[in-house]
Structures are given as C-alpha cells and as structure tokens.
Amino acid sequence: MLTKLATDNLVEVDNVNFAYDSRQILKGVNLAIRRGQVVAIMGLSGCGKTTLLRLIGGALRPSAGEVRVGGRAVAKLSHDELFALRRKMGMLFQFGALFTDMSCYDNVAFQMREHTDLPEELIDDLVLMKLQAVGLRGAHQLMPSELSGGMARRVALARTTALDPMLIMYDEPFAGLDPVSMGVIGQLIRRLNDSLGATSIIVTHDVAEALQLVDYVYFMSDGMIVTQGTPDELRASDKPFVHQFVHGEMDGPMPFHYPAEDYGRDLFAGKA
Amino acid sequence: MTTVIGFFEHLGGRATSAIHRLGFASRFLLLTLRNSGMCFRRFSLIVREIYFAGVLSLIIILVSGLFVGMVLGLQGYDTLVRYGSSSALGVLVALSLVRELGPVVAGLLFASRAGSAITAEIGLMKATEQLAAMEMMAVDPIARVIAPRFWAGVISMPLLAAMFSAMGVFGGYLVGVRLIGVDEGSFWSQMQAAVDFQEDILNGVIKSVVFGVAVTWIAVFEGYDAPPTAEGVSGATTRTVVTSSLTILALDFMLTAFMFRGA
Numbered sequence: 260m261l262t263k264l265a266t267d268n269l270v271e272v273d274n275v276n277f278a279y280d281s282r283q284i285l286k287g288v289n290l291a292i293r294r295g296q297v298v299a300i301m302g303l304s305g306c307g308k309t310t311l312l313r314l315i316g317g318a319l320r321p322s323a324g325e326v327r328v329g330g331r332a333v334a335k336l337s338h339d340e341l342f343a344l345r346r347k348m349g350m351l352f353q354f355g356a357l358f359t360d361m362s363c364y365d366n367v368a369f370q371m372r373e374h375t376d377l378p379e380e381l382i383d384d385l386v387l388m389k390l391q392a393v394g395l396r397g398a399h400q401l402m403p404s405e406l407s408g409g410m411a412r413r414v415a416l417a418r419t420t421a422l423d424p425m426l427i428m429y430d431e432p433f434a435g436l437d438p439v440s441m442g443v444i445g446q447l448i449r450r451l452n453d454s455l456g457a458t459s460i461i462v463t464h465d466v467a468e469a470l471q472l473v474d475y476v477y478f479m480s481d482g483m484i485v486t487q488g489t490p491d492e493l494r495a496s497d498k499p500f501v502h503q504f505v506h507g508e509m510d511g512p513m514p515f516h517y518p519a520e521d522y523g524r525d526l527f528a529g530k531a
Numbered sequence: 532m533t534t535v536i537g538f539f540e541h542l543g544g545r546a547t548s549a550i551h552r553l554g555f556a557s558r559f560l561l562l563t564l565r566n567s568g569m570c571f572r573r574f575s576l577i578v579r580e581i582y583f584a585g586v587l588s589l590i591i592i593l594v595s596g597l598f599v600g601m602v603l604g605l606q607g608y609d610t611l612v613r614y615g616s617s618s619a620l621g622v623l624v625a626l627s628l629v630r631e632l633g634p635v636v637a638g639l640l641f642a643s644r645a646g647s648a649i650t651a652e653i654g655l656m657k658a659t660e661q662l663a664a665m666e667m668m669a670v671d672p673i674a675r676v677i678a679p680r681f682w683a684g685v686i687s688m689p690l691l692a693a694m695f696s697a698m699g700v701f702g703g704y705l706v707g708v709r710l711i712g713v714d715e716g717s718f719w720s721q722m723q724a725a726v727d728f729q730e731d732i733l734n735g736v737i738k739s740v741v742f743g744v745a746v747t748w749i750a751v752f753e754g755y756d757a758p759p760t761a762e763g764v765s766g767a768t769t770r771t772v773v774t775s776s777l778t779i780l781a782l783d784f785m786l787t788a789f790m791f792r793g794a
Contacts, residue, residue: 316667345669356664359656373670 269294269426269458270315275324277310284310286482287324292475297452297459299469301504302479308462311479312428315460316350317341328426346374349424353431355415357403363390363414364399370421389417393447409440413447420451426458427451433465441465445472466505470494478504480512556752563681563751566674576679577686584645584680584747585687589694591644592637596628596695599636600702603627607703608711620713621722624703625696629726629735630791633696635783638742640695641688642775646750649680650771653754654764662755677751684750688743689736696735734790741782746775 270292277285284307292298300308313319314326320334327333328344336344357366367386371377377385390396393413403411412432419427429448433441449472452459463469470476470490478486478493478501486493486501493501503511519525570576607623653676656662662672700722707713726732750771757767 318663318666342669342671345667348667350664350667352660352664354659356660358661358664359659370668370670373668373675 267293269329270460271325271327272311272315273325273327275311275314275321275326277307277314277319277321284482285314285321288479288482288484290477290484290487292458292460294458295452295456296474297449297461297472299461299463299473299476300479301462301464301466301469301476303464303504306479307482308464308479309430312350312430312460312462315426316348316428317345346370346422347425349419349422349427351412351415351419351427351429351432353434354408355403355411357406357411357415357418359403361403362399363395363401363403363406363417366403366414367399367418367421369418374422385421389421390414392420392451393417394443407440409436409443412436412440412444416444416447416451420455420457423455424457426460427455429459429461429463431463432461433463433468441468445469448472466507470505555756556748559752559755560748562673563677563748566671567678567682569674570679570682576675577682580679580683581687584641584649584683585691588641588644588687588691591640592691592695593698595636595640596633596698597702599632599695600624600628600699600704601706602702603632603699604703604706604711608707608713617713618717619721619725620703620707621700621718622725624707625700625722625726626731628696628699628703629731631783631787633699634692634735634738634742635779637692637695637739638688638746638779639776641684641691641743642746642750642779643772645684645687646746646771646775647768649684649747649750650754650757650768651764653677653680653751654757654759654767657755657757658759658761658764677755681747681751684747685740685743688746689739692735692739692742734786737790738783738786741786742779745778745782749775749778 268291270290272288272290275285275288276283288307288311290300300311302308310319314321315328315333317333317336325332325334328348331340331344333341333344357363358369361369364386367389368382371382371385387396387399390399393416395410395413395417398406398410398414403414406414416432427448432444432448436444445468448459448461451457461469461473470493473490475489476487476493477484480500486496486498488496493505496502496505500512502508509515603624604620607620607627608617611617611620611623653662656676662676665672665675704718708715708718753767753771753774757763
C-alpha cells in the first residue's frame with residue numbers, strides 16, 4: 260500500500276530549503292501531488308510560491324532537500340535529462356510569455372516543430388485542434404499584440420498543452436483578468452487536465468476561483484506550508500490564517516501594517 | 532587620506548567588476564559557439580535574422596556610403612590638385628574606403644542600427660519571460676535565439692561593409708568624374724592598378740569580419756545579461772552602442788598596425 264501511495268505521487272517536495280544569497284525563501288517545504296489532481300499552492304505575494312514552481316521545473320536548485328518529479332530528483336538530472344523531462348511538462352507563465360514575433364498559430368506549433376518530425380499537414384491539424392480547445396481557432400493568424408489579456412492567456416494555455424504534457428504548471432493564471440476571462444481560464448484548466456489525464460499545479464492568490472476548481476490546496480506563508488486540505492476543509496477551517504485568507508480579511512495573522520515605530524510617537528516626533 | 536584610499540578602492544572595484552564581466556562574456560561566447568550547430572542545420576533561422584540585421588540596415592549603409600564617397604571625392608580632389616595628381620583621385624577614394632572607412636563606418640552604423648535592435652529584442656524577450664518559457668519547453672535559448680542572431684551579424688557585417696565601399700566609390704566617381712571633370716579613364720585605371728586584392732581588399736574584409744564578431748557578440752551578450760526591467764533594457768541598448776563603437780575603433784587601430792605596418 261505504501262509503495263502504491265508513493266507511485267501515485269507525480270511530484271514530491273521533500274524538506275526543501277531555498278535561498279537567494281542570504282535571503283531565505285523556502286524553509287523546509289514538504290508536499291506531494293498525486294497524479295491526475297489539480298492542486299493549488301496559495302499564499303500572499305512573495306511567500307515563495309513561484310520559487311517552488313521553478314524548483315519543480317528545474318529552473319532553480321534547492322539549497323537543501325529534494326524535489327522529485329515522476330520519482331526522479333530534478334536537481335540531480337543532467338542538462339539533457341532535464342530537457343527530456345521538461346518535454347513532458349508544460350508551464351503557463353503569469354502573462355502568457357507568448358513569442359511576440361510569432362502568430363498564435365506559430366506559438367502553438369513551436370514545440371511541435373522543435374521536438375518532433377511531424378509533417379506540416381499534421382502539425383496544422385494539431386495546432387487547430389489545440390486552438391479549438393481554447394476557443395481561439397478563428398484567431399490563429401493574429402499576432403500576440405492583437406490579443407486581449409484573456410485571449411493571450413488562452414493561446415498560452417494551448418501552447419502549454421501542445422505536446423500533451425503529464426504535468427502542467429500555472430503561475431498566477433488569473434492575474435489581471437476580468438471575471439469572465441477568469442472563469443473561462445479556470446474551466447479550461449480543469450477540462451484540459453481531465454481530458455489529457457495530466458496533473459496540474461496552480462500557483463495563485465485568487466481564492467474564490469481556485470477553490471472552485473482544484474482538488475487539494477496547500478497554503479504557504481513566509482516560505483513554509485502552513486496548512487493544507489481539500490477546498491471544503493479549508494472553507495470550514497477556523498484557523499485564523501486560513502480564515503483571513505479565504506475571507507479576504509484586512510487584518511489578522513498577516514498584519515495590514517508593515518512593522519513600524521509607535522504611530523503616536525511618529526506623528527508627534529519633533530513637534531513637542 | 533581616506534578620500535584617496537576610497538578613490539583607489541572604487542577604481543579597483545570597477546576594474547575587478549569589468550574583468551569579471553569580460554570573463555562572463557567570454558564564457559557566453561564559447562557557449563554560443565558550442566550551441567551553433569542547430570542554427571546551421573536549420574539555416575532558415577539565420578536567414579531570417581540576416582533579413583532583420585542586414586537587409587534592414589541597407590538603407591542607412593548605402594546612403595551613408597554614397598555621401599562619404601562624395602565627400603572623399605571633393606576633399607581628395609582639393610588636396611590632389613595642388614600636387615597635380617588629380618588623376619589619382621580614384622586610388623585615394625578606393626583605398627580610403629576599402630582599407631578604413633568601409634569597415635569602420637559600416638561597423639559603427641551596424642552597431643547603432645542592428646546591434647541596438649538585437650540587444651533590445653533579446654532584453655525584452657528576457658523581461659517578458661519569453662526566454663524562460665522557451666527553456667521550460669526544453670528549447671535552449673542560446674541555440675534558438677542567440678546563435679542565429681550572432682551568426683547573422685557575423686555574415687551580414689562584411690557584406691554591408693563591401694556595399695558601403697562600393698557605394699562610396701560610386702559617390703567618389705559621381706563627384707570626381709561627373710561633377711568636377713577628372714578623367715574617367717585615369718580614375719578607374721589607376722584605381723584598378725593600385726588597389727591590391729590581398730593587401731587592401733582582403734585585409735578590409737578581415738577587418739569587417741572582426742568588427743562583425745565584436746559588435747554582434749556585444750549586442751547578444753548585453754541583451755541576454757540585461758536586467759529584466761525597462762531601465763535595464765534601455766541601459767543595455769546604450770551600452771551596446773557605446774561599447775561596440777569604442778571596440779571597433781580600438782580593434783581598427785590594432786588591426787591596421789598589424790596589417791599595414793610595412794606598406
């Protein structure tokens with residue numbers, strides 16, 4: 260049973276520490292992401308969510324601990340092995356990161372042309388299918404500069420899933436989107452994950468949208484996992500941190516005010 | 532005393548930082564050369580960049596070449612006629628252009644037109660996470676983005692310098708022969724007799740290749756190394772133009788000293 264549970268996890272983060280120079284970002288992070296699930300990593304800006312995503316993708320190496328994807332320690336892979344693993348991953352960047360000198364079509368076709376020997380006719384069919392899945396087949400000739408923020412994010416989503424990855428990572432997929440686009444992206448994330456049989460990790464601070472679509476949530480604060488659970492468990496949680504975050508309360512364990520001297524003393528300093 | 536020590540500390544810090552940066556840039560060049568195989572196998576990647584770096588620089592190169600040649604024609608005639616050697620105008624124009632002005636001025640123009648564009652493009656790709664996205668797609672940005680631009684610059688530069696010189700000779704002809712009335716036969720025949728292929732033309736080509744490597748290396752490195760902010764990209768673009776121009780002038784002196792010391 261233990262072995263089965265271990266192999267059920269596609270991503271395992273084992274007591275990971277990470278620091279930029281002397282600035283400690285992650286402190287003993289542990290998490291496991293099961294195959295087929297959509298998992299959210301939530302927390303305030305600057306709490307280390309994106310860094311964790313970059314460690315899983317092999318863009319950074321932990322200063323201690325281990326990140327395993329498919330049972331293999333990412334930091335120990337050679338350059339070629341890491342690139343082979345990345346072919347099975349997809350990552351949606353915060354603002355899409357579409358190649359601005361290519362049309363939507365060429366953006367989606369990019370990985371197919373780089374990594375496969377498929378004939379152009381087949382690539383053509385695949386690209387149109389990917390764009391159809393995000394509702395933008397009709398926009399395939401447009402350049403990224405001609406797209407709205409929501410459309411750009413959808414094209415980027417089509418590009419991310421171009422090679423049917425086993426693991427899809429989303430870095431703030433809802434940032435800067437209007438409510439309709441946000442709902443569309445949320446539904447697409449869930450639908451694509453289930454239809455591709457993939458596993459998805461969403462890094463976000465958009466509570467309402469994320470809790471509707473994910474299977475499991477990890478809450479991070481100050482470089483640590485502070486709580487975890489299913490969306491229902493978190494909605495019902497009475498932990499002050501979770502309550503403040505889920506209900507968007509102004510003050511609580513995460514203080515509204517940046518640490519400062521006494522307010523009264525600051526106001527009247529030098530006026531006596 | 533403290534001020535003097537501070538000054539030397541600052542100077543030493545700047546020097547160490549410059550050496551560190553040069554080492555980093557050298558490693559970057561080696562990495563680019565090592566990852567160049569892919570763009571030669573898919574030569575269309577280089578051809579596309581030759582269009583942006585070379586073809587789009589043609590207007591400024593050709594127009595500048597024409598005017599530089601015309602000025603050489605006027606100034607050269609003014610000097611030569613004092614010694615009764617106005618028939619040697621073609622030689623003066625051709626040698627000035629092929630040996631010096633062609634590679635140097637074309638290099639300076641190439642640095643400001645194409646070098647700055649390459650830096651800005653790569654810097655913006657970095658700032659908008661396009662390079663990071665490419666890396667996450669298991670595509671090496673050095674091989675896919677940097678190497679094609681580097682080789683496109685190296686190939687374009689000698690061709691642009693040659694066109695600059697050709698246009699300059701034509702400008703000199705227009706002013707010297709058509710406007711002033713220097714004998715057309717002596718203008719061309721003396722030029723043909725005096726300009727040596729190996730000594731003049733080949734050395735000029737070598738200069739322009741060296742300048743092409745230097746300018747494009749600086750341009751791609753500055754773009755790749757630019758801080759991912761608006762100020763970072765703007766600063767990198769400025770550094771490309773300034774560093775490239777100074778490098779061209781310094782390299783020109785060194786190459787000239789080696790090539791033409793006995794001539």
